[in-house]
Amino acid sequence: KAGVTQTPRYLIKTRGQQVTLSCSPISGHRSVSWYQQTPGQGLQFLFEYFSETQRNKGNFPGRFSGRQFSNSRSEMNVSTLELGDSALYLCASSQDRGTGELFFGEGSRLTVL
């Protein structure tokens, strides 16, 4: 079955702009998580959605937001972009909590100029 799909794969924005990233989870997976990867910081947890509800949130400013639709697809939005927002944004899906592994997409590489 199809894996986790993230769009766009690459994008370039300028400071002050806003960006929306999209994630389509594996069919049947209801949990979608978002992570930010930067050099030296590993995978920083942004938020997790399950059945259209945000269940967990990381320590990111309010400029970072997300949502999940009834078909489990998810979007994340970053407003008023800063240079430090340049990163690889990864989406992961899982069937549910517990011992389920996360399945990651290939990520969206955001560059802020």
Add this chain to the structure above:
Amino acid sequence: DQQVKQNSPSLSVQEGRISILNCDYTNSMFDYFLWYKKYPAEGPTFLISISSIKDKNEDGRFTVFLNKSAKHLSLHIVPSQPGDSAVYFCAATRTSGTYKYIFGTGTRLKVLA
């Protein structure tokens, strides 16, 4: 507060030898641990996991050891192959409730032919 730490940013090993990647955690409530491998331009892929009720889990060339008293886990790769060259992330979570997955900063493994 980095609850999951990988103190070695990089590791080089000769092909055929053992690779040992280490991970420490601070939250005693974590009871499920995973290792992910990431190649450039790809999303992380699940490698192996271990529950806190075990101290060892093996899958082919990969073995994960868990020392709960030391809050330490390690991933052993034997024998190491050039294709194992990647960034390895450890992750931890609590299986009760809806706790998030916390990832370490990663260790870049280079297997020399």
